Amino acid sequence: MEDQLSRDLQFLIRLQEIDLDIDRYSEECEGIPEEISNKKQEIERVRQEFDEKNMAVKELQSKHKGLELDIAAIEETIKKQKTDLNVVKTNDQYKAIQSQIAKLEEEKSSIEEIILKTMEEIDSFKKNSKEAEANVRLEEGRINDAIKLIEAKIKEYEDKLAVLQEERKNLVVSVSPNALKKYDYIRKRGKDGLAIAMVENDNCGSCHIKLTAQLINEVSKNQGLVFCDNCSRILYIQKN
Ligand SMILES: [Zn+2]
Numbered sequence: 001m002e003d004q005l006s007r008d009l010q011f012l013i014r015l016q017e018i019d020l021d022i023d024r025y026s027e028e029c030e031g032i033p034e035e036i037s038n039k040k041q042e043i044e045r046v047r048q049e050f051d052e053k054n055m056a057v058k059e060l061q062s063k064h065k066g067l068e069l070d071i072a073a074i075e076e077t078i079k080k081q082k083t084d085l086n087v088v089k090t091n092d093q094y095k096a097i098q099s100q101i102a103k104l105e106e107e108k109s110s111i112e113e114i115i116l117k118t119m120e121e122i123d124s125f126k127k128n129s130k131e132a133e134a135n136v137r138l139e140e141g142r143i144n145d146a147i148k149l150i151e152a153k154i155k156e157y158e159d160k161l162a163v164l165q166e167e168r169k170n171l172v173v174s175v176s177p178n179a180l181k182k183y184d185y186i187r188k189r190g191k192d193g194l195a196i197a198m199v200e201n202d203n204c205g206s207c208h209i210k211l212t213a214q215l216i217n218e219v220s221k222n223q224g225l226v227f228c229d230n231c232s233r234i235l236y237i238q239k240n
Contacts, residue, residue: 005222008151008179011171012196015183018168023193032154036147038099043143049135057125058088064118066113075106122163182225186233197233207231 081101088094172180187195197206199219204211209230219226219235226235 005179005224006178007174008176008225009196009234012118012176012179012183013236015168015171015175016194016196018164018171019187020193022161022164022168025161029161030153032150032157038153039143039147039150043140045156046139046143050132053125053132054129057122059126060118060122062111063123064115067118068233070111071108071115074104077153078104078108087176087185169232179225182234190231190233195233197228197231197235197239199235199237204231204235207235211235 041104044136052136078101081097081104085094085097085101088097102124175183183195187193194206199216201213202213202216203209203212207228211228215226215235216237219237227233228235238239
């Protein structure tokens with residue numbers, strides 16, 4: 001009886017170490033899919049920003065083409081009006097056509113200004129485009145590397161978890177069912193996953209309350225599981 005109890009306590013101490021590690025690695029693994037999906041969204045955003053700029057340039061280029069066509073049409077009309085000037089009969093007609101020509105020239109020069117601005121914008125984008133493209137690739141590479149690191153981390157955690165689960169499986173068969181039941185119950189009830197606490201300088205190693213001499217005496221008698229009056233964890237005395 002005494003021997004089994006000592007063994008149980010030793011097993012439970014190890015079991016608690018394993019369970020805390022399992023908790024820790026499981027918790028780490030839980031956050032990882034979200035971490036990866038955030039990184040992938042980051043790539044998406046960088047790429048999208050670049051695509052949007054490219055799209056804007058395409059729009060500018062097509063706007064530029066349209067404006068050139070407008071100019072050509074205006075020039076054609078001006079040419080026609082100038083021919084008309086040669087055949088007008090009255091002074092009024094002449095003036096009317098001249099004022100139309102002046103209006104068209106004005107319109108033409110304002111379109112030319114817009115064309116200049118558009119070309120400047122296109123030029124400046126083209127100049128920056130190569131650099132921007134390189135930056136996008138760099139950023140994508142950086143994010144992909146970060147994802148690889150995260151994936152390696154999850155693999156490492158999963159491997160550790162598998163080893164721990166295996167050790168746990170082998171361990172629990174050696175613990176008395178009653179002690180294991182109490183351990184699992186106390187562990188599930190608490191927030192920190194601790195079920196077993198060492199007596200440290202007459203205090204509970206977990207909740208740190210001062211333990212009565214009688215309680216410590218019971219623990220040292222080693223005749224059954226003894227629980228902390230305050231936190232209800234299983235108490236044990238470290239034997240060197
Ligand atoms: Zn306690």
